[in-house]
Amino acid sequence: MNDQESQAWLGLTAMFSLLPSALDRQLQRDSGLTHFEFVVLSTLQLSPEPTLRMTAIAQATDATLPRLSHVCGRLEKRGLVVRSPCAEDRRATNVGLTSDGRRELIRAVPGHIATARRLVIDALTPDQLDALTEITGAIIARLADEPGNPPQAYRAEGSLTQP
Template identity: 60%
Template sequence: MTYQVPRMSLAESDAWLGLMRVCELLPAALDAQLQANAQITHFEFLVLTSLQLAPEKTLRMTEVAHTTNATLPRLSHVATRLSARGYVERTPCPADKRATNLRLTSAGRSALMRAVPRHIAQARELVIDALSPEQLEQLAAITAAIDARLTTELGPRLGLMANPADTAPANDR
């Protein structure tokens, strides 16, 4: 059986290809900047940031996975790397010993604080300053709509966490 897919209009194709180009170029640019200036990847930056913003600089692994849109296996691998560098500590969750918490260390906070100014400058240079205030509002609305669709429809199939409470604590390892 052949499945027929309607062709995209020129406007749809331009929007789609533009989005795909940005989705490829932006992460590479952010990674390159963070690697050069702070010796961390963009994903490591996201993990450290989520911990910095958490109460007591500590979150369950499932909460970090949810915040960073990561699978638990990917997060576990990165947490091992960050732990080896002294940036995070893994500890049993006091509320549920089957779960694991990640805590930001002072070395991790220092690494993050060194990375933030140049990271913000890069984000401004590449995205924020390229758009008008109206375009920024539109971008926020567009990305929210796409995020909602991806999280709802694809999140469970990709192993992404829609809600940390939806995953059994035993998966926190």
């Protein structure tokens, strides 16, 4: 790599290390959720269906089934999700968001958005935000073409708004 490429790459990897930890700390402190638990609850909330198969959630979140099963077990013990056998395929498990889970997610969203705004959005000018959107879109498109990556994981579309 040349100096420009090296600086860009090192900056990106440093951000990858620091940002997830900061998001986890805020969510743990404010709502007792990990960032991944928040993503799972959000995936269920945004689904047009009342339940999703574990495999669909795993694909949407780029998680392994064992990791997702462990996390859903914790969320179920807290009453935030409910797991049930899939009627169409008895080998599969469906997961649904409970009303408590929906309420917990709604309570967690404002703090999460405030943290994203404070750490990322407010640090950038409007032109930099446009550039970031273009940059992340290009990288996500490249990653979507990588063998083994689920095609719909981490789509950078839609809107994140406070409830």
